Amino acid sequence: MSEESAIDVTSAVGSSPLKGVTVLDVTRVVAGPFCSMLLADLGATVIKVEHPDDPDYARTFPPFVSGEDEECSAFFAQFNRNKLGITLNMKTPDGKALLKKLVRRADVLVENFRPGTMEKLGLGYEVLKKENPRLIYTAISGFGRTGPNSSRPAFDNTGQAAGGLWSMNGYPDRPPVRVGTIIGDLSASLYAAIGTLAALRKAERTGEGQVVDISQQDSVLSLTENAVVRYTTKGEIASPLGNDHPFVRPYGQFPCKDGHVFFGGYTDKFWKITCDIFGEPEIASDPEIDTMEKRFAPTIAETKVKPILERWFSKYTKAELEEMAGDRIPLSAIKTIAEVVEDPHIAAREMIVNVPVAGKLVRMFGLPIKLSGAPGSVCRKAPNPGEHNALVYSRLVGLTSEELAKLSQEGTI
Incomplete structure (x- = not known):
């Protein structure tokens, strides 16, 4: 802004991007x-x-x-x-x-x-x-x-x-x-x-x-993400889904030893890595759930995929799951505000x-x-x-x- 209009009366750092506004x-x-x-x-x-x-x-x-x-x-x-x-x-x-x-x-x-x-x-x-x-x-x-x-x-x-x-x-x-x-x-x-x-x-x-x-x-x-185009193209009216996504699965909240985690490893790549991490690589080849499209099916997701994930996650705490899998797949602890405030990564940022x-x-x-x-x-x-x-x-x-x-x-x- 011009010197005539931008009067700086704060102690803003000299390099601050809006100094003078x-x-x-x-x-x-x-x-x-x-x-x-x-x-x-x-x-x-x-x-x-x-x-x-x-x-x-x-x-x-x-x-x-x-x-x-x-x-x-x-x-x-x-x-x-x-x-x-x-x-x-x-x-x-x-x-x-x-x-x-x-x-x-x-x-x-x-x-x-x-x-x-x-x-x-x-x-x-x-x-x-x-x-x-x-x-x-x-x-x-x-x-x-x-x-x-x-x-x-x-x-x-x-x-x-x-x-x-x-x-x-x-x-x-x-x-x-x-x-x-x-x-x-x-x-x-x-x-x-x-x-x-x-x-x-x-x-x-x-x-x-x-x-x-x-x-x-x-x-x-x-x-509202996909809600508008779902309505204008398909006539679908978005409604509450809890922790689920309208079509991507598995992608949501899952229980573990001391709370819940978010897991979103729905792609074939992440699904295979997940099976490897939890010691059952053969599950990635199960013909009922071996493709992303099959795992998207609501019934398959609920009756086949969800029980597998719950069995795996129930053995570990949030911190343990993040430690063993967080660097390789989309898995994050669902943290309380107290946990977020004390998070070392938040501090580093x-x-x-x-x-x-x-x-x-x-x-x-x-x-x-x-x-x-x-x-x-x-x-x-x-x-x-x-x-x-x-x-x-x-x-x-x-x-x-x-x-x-x-x-x-x-x-x-």
Whole structure:
């Protein structure tokens, strides 16, 4: 970005890929904060904007960490690390004017209000682009900015329900089950980050900003793998399959001595290696199951292949199976979060990092994007509401201490 628009007010490492990019984050909870967190981890100056009397209510989400003088949400900290924090009431005339001034010095604004909310405030994209034609305006919502459902309120479960994923998850003989994480919020944030970077690339070439319009429903729909083409080509409606795959077998969860493992050695190559590993190479030549196509047959998979695998795996623990077979075939322990956090491989990948929360170091997930030439950085705590008002408003807007004090007394910041 240009020196005029990219104001670096963080301690981002000089080689950080997004150093010099300034992001205004007016989002809350996860669908939005996760997007801007990724940008912050990659070196962008991300400024979290909160209402002075109504900060992000994710600050009240457990678990909490207690320090000498404060108690903070580790949930909030995880999605708002590496950011600066300011307060701003965008409903007041002075607040609107301040946001416009901030936009002039920013490259990106990320919001996750219901479509039309920013327009009602007089701060929609058409208004803000007059302040900064290069502005990337990233908007995350339940159903997107266009279409008959665009004005509907939404949460993560809305995306899972409306995007089709919920209907596919669970077991065949039970009602569908939501995915065990906020995949609607997280996937929308991931696509928002990708879209923002694509729009930034164009702005660098042309000087023109644009709207990045991200829908939770769209995002979840794109995660349904083969469900759409199965329906459009064969008329098949995806339904819950438990731990099974619609057509690939064996490919799923299998019990062992101390839990379960995932085994996916369905190809002829991997099947032969598996038979060798477990000391029964002759099974690979059994005419009932000697080809991948035969093993795909549901009845054969259930009555012939599954009992063989269960007999083999039941003799060993998860760790033993990984040790003897994990390097040669697709076999992985189904690990608890505790096992993942303590996994030496995860440590080697720097995927558990220490982030300050309430004066203590808390382990949380790191940045999964590994760049050889320009690493990201997770180093700074999530901001308190308005913690960086003086820094940001003086550096980016030019306000004096007297002006800041007046705006604070009036409830604008």
